[in-house]
Structures are given as structure tokens and as C-alpha cells.
Amino acid sequence: MSTLKSEWLSLAGAAELLGVHPTTIRRWADSGKLPVHVTPGGHRRFLRKELVAQTGLDNAVDNFTTERVWNDYALVETRERLINRPEPSWLAAFSPDHREEKRELGRRLMSIIMQHISAPDEAQSLLVEARSIAVRYAQNSEQAGLTAAEGLEATAFFRDAMTEVALQMPQVAQLETDAQLRLLRKINQVFNVFQVALVDYYDRCNGKNT
Structure with a gap:
């Protein structure tokens, strides 16, 4: 028994x-x-x-060991940071409509990061898509009255949460050092492109207004 x-x-x-x-x-x-x-x-x-x-379970678990497990933990970490800490000033600036669009853009960006993690190192097409999301994100932020610095602060909030989870991956999914470094590099590649595109959008808008 x-x-x-x-x-x-x-x-x-x-x-x-x-x-x-x-x-x-x-x-x-x-x-x-x-x-x-x-x-x-x-x-x-x-x-x-x-x-x-379970049919295909071993393969499924292997697939979830990196990008999927990271994604699940990153979402949990982000929610906990938003719930357990005072509301950031940049978040308070968004109307319900702006917040909903931000959530949709965030889901799209997470999908791109997951695909980029599993893509060959030389692949660049997903970074182009990340840039287009960043432009829309910057437009949304500007409409809500945020400055470029506040927009960067918002992206840094999510970048910090996702990077912290990546640093925990060896304990979470027995990730080897090389695989962890690759995961961090892939995440940083997406956010580097994203943040540069956001600042570039604000710079171009300021140039038009002068």
C-alpha cells in the first residue's frame, strides 16, 4: 500500500x-x-x-528546460515584483487602454525572446521584429506622457526580472554554465535592440519637433 x-x-x-x-x-x-x-x-x-x-513527455520536458521554464519563471517573477512592491511611477501613468496594449506587446516580446533563445546564434530576423515592437512600445509610452528615461526605466524593470530568473536557471533546471551564458546572451541581445530602438524613436520625435 x-x-x-x-x-x-x-x-x-x-x-x-x-x-x-x-x-x-x-x-x-x-x-x-x-x-x-x-x-x-x-x-x-x-x-x-x-x-x-506520457507520449512525448521526455521531449516536452527537454524543450521546457530552457526557454519554456525560463518563460514561466519570468512571468511569475514579474507578477510578484508588480504585486509586492509599490506601483512604479511609469506604470501609474498608463490608462487601462495603454496597460492592455502594454500587456499585448509584452506577450509578443516574450514570444520573440523564447524563439530567439532556441534559434541559431547567427539568426537576426527576430531582432528585427523586436525592434518593431519597441517602436510601438515607445509610441504607447509617449502617448501616456512618459519621457524616454521613464520608458527605459520600464523596460529595465522587466529586463532585471528576466535576467534574474536566467541567473537562477542552474538551480531550477540543472542548466549547464555554457547554456546559461547563451540564455543570458540571447535575452540581452533582444533587450539591447529593444532599448536602442526605444531611445531612437524618442530622438527622432524630438528632432521633428525642433
């Missing part, structure tokens, strides 16, 4: 088995990517052999 019980895993146990955050396990279970059983009390339970035998 004890052996049988050990085969059933809680949300935290499944997360430990697969080496990902419990939030990721919850999302995978809710989307049908992982087999899950719900107790009469409403708790999720996972059968160890089902997790191991």
Missing part, C-alpha cells in the same frame, strides 16, 4: 519530478498536456507512471 501511495504525486511532487515550477505543472494539467486526477476535495494528483509514460 505504501508503494502505491508513493506513486501518487502532489502538484509540488510532480513539479519536483519534472524539474519545473508548480505553476507550470498546473498550466500543463489544465491545458491537457499532463494527465491529472482530481480528488473529491478538489486537489490535483498525478500518477508517476503516467507522467513518465
